[in-house]
Amino acid sequence: MTDPQDISGAASATRWSMPRGLIVILGLAALVVTVAGIQVAASIVGPIFLALMLTVAVHPLPEWLHRKGVPGWIATIAAILVVNGIILVLVLSLALSVAQLATLLPEYADDFTALIDSAQSFLNSNGVNSTDAQTLLSQVDYSKVFGLVEGILQAMLGVFSNLLFVLALLLFMAVDGSSYGSRMRIVTQMRPEIATALSAFSVGTRKYLIVSTVFGLIVAVIDTGALWALGIPLPVLWGLLSFITNYIPNVGFILGLVPPALLALLQGGPGLMLTVIVVYSVINVIIQSVIQPKFVGDAVGLSVTFTFLSLVFWTWILGPLGAILAIPLTLMAKALLIDIDPSTRWVNTILSSAPTPPAPVPAPAPPRHEKEES
Numbered sequence: 001m002t003d004p005q006d007i008s009g010a011a012s013a014t015r016w017s018m019p020r021g022l023i024v025i026l027g028l029a030a031l032v033v034t035v036a037g038i039q040v041a042a043s044i045v046g047p048i049f050l051a052l053m054l055t056v057a058v059h060p061l062p063e064w065l066h067r068k069g070v071p072g073w074i075a076t077i078a079a080i081l082v083v084n085g086i087i088l089v090l091v092l093s094l095a096l097s098v099a100q101l102a103t104l105l106p107e108y109a110d111d112f113t114a115l116i117d118s119a120q121s122f123l124n125s126n127g128v129n130s131t132d133a134q135t136l137l138s139q140v141d142y143s144k145v146f147g148l149v150e151g152i153l154q155a156m157l158g159v160f161s162n163l164l165f166v167l168a169l170l171l172f173m174a175v176d177g178s179s180y181g182s183r184m185r186i187v188t189q190m191r192p193e194i195a196t197a198l199s200a201f202s203v204g205t206r207k208y209l210i211v212s213t214v215f216g217l218i219v220a221v222i223d224t225g226a227l228w229a230l231g232i233p234l235p236v237l238w239g240l241l242s243f244i245t246n247y248i249p250n251v252g253f254i255l256g257l258v259p260p261a262l263l264a265l266l267q268g269g270p271g272l273m274l275t276v277i278v279v280y281s282v283i284n285v286i287i288q289s290v291i292q293p294k295f296v297g298d299a300v301g302l303s304v305t306f307t308f309l310s311l312v313f314w315t316w317i318l319g320p321l322g323a324i325l326a327i328p329l330t331l332m333a334k335a336l337l338i339d340i341d342p343s344t345r346w347v348n349t350i351l352s353s354a355p356t357p358p359a360p361v362p363a364p365a366p367p368r369h370e371k372e373e374s
Contacts (some may be wrong), residue, residue, distance in 0.1 A: 058079045062076050082176070300331060
């Protein structure tokens with residue numbers, strides 16, 4: 001009679017031809033090489049990911065139009081026009097706003113100088129040596145401070161730097177996406193686990209984009225109204241910046257706060273800057289840090305810590321575009337590396353924002369001879 005332990009040992013040896021530790025090391029080495037390759041080709045890979053995310057986001061539109069009796073080619077053209085229109089409006093709005101800001105900032109040069117002089121007088125009146133104060137304030141340069149403001153806007157505009165490439169990709173992906181449903185039905189028949197993982201990625205990405213867009217619009221409208229009431233220049237620009245940075249998890253509103261806060265400092269001094277900071281913090285912390293993460297966590301199933309680490313990781317690889325697409329890119333990586341294989345889906349329990357316990361495994365039925373003895 002064959003020993004069951006020998007059978008299990010033989011099966012284990014057949015399954016693992018190499019030590020598991022060595023497999024883990026080789027997998028990590030392959031991951032490092034892949035990440036390095038993506039980072040080198042970020043200028044090409046980033047726009048491809050952006051076009052893919054936008055295609056996934058608008059994919060339900062042609063399907064809905066097709067169900068309403070609209071011919072397939074008209075539905076595809078409608079999806080292309082919608083997504084291209086959204087991109088062009090964002091790019092033109094940002095470009096126009098950056099041009100307006102470039103003409104506005106030189107007007108604040110004298111205000112900046114006066115602010116530095118008043119700060120130096122304040123330090124001198126409080127016992128700080130004049131030489132020390134001058135040395136300290138000499139580090140604060142007008143071009144550096146407002147270079148930071150322009151840098152944030154240029155980074156947001158740089159997301160669409162390869163605009164023609166992205167628009168061309170969207171055209172091709174939208175045409176291919178018209179047959180996505182029939183292709184997935186074939187994949188479901190051949191490899192149901194792969195189809196499930198890809199479907200989960202698509203659904204999670206759309207939910208995340210919908211939630212972020214809705215809350216981004218709410219934040220943008222409130223921020224624009226508050227800045228307009230406070231008399232801050234270009235409130236529509238800063239509202240648009242709040243909308244875009246809302247796609248950056250955890251720290252997005254800080255990036256959107258810096259430019260209007262600096263303008264408020266020059267416009268009305270520290271008091272107005274503090275008012276802008278308080279208003280932004282109250283609005284954005286309540287909406288983006290308390291309410292929105294609950295909906296985002298339910299939509300994508302990622303913990304707050306893992307979301308932040310995803311932001312750091314993808315920003316390091318792809319730059320500003322990686323910060324905006326951090327969550328969709330993480331969902332794609334999770335679908336391809338974890339969800340696609342039933343043996344690795346236990347990792348979702350660690351990554352999930354609200355892990356659900358697995359279904360209880362039924363107790364095995366007693367052997368037949370034991371039933372007969374009882």
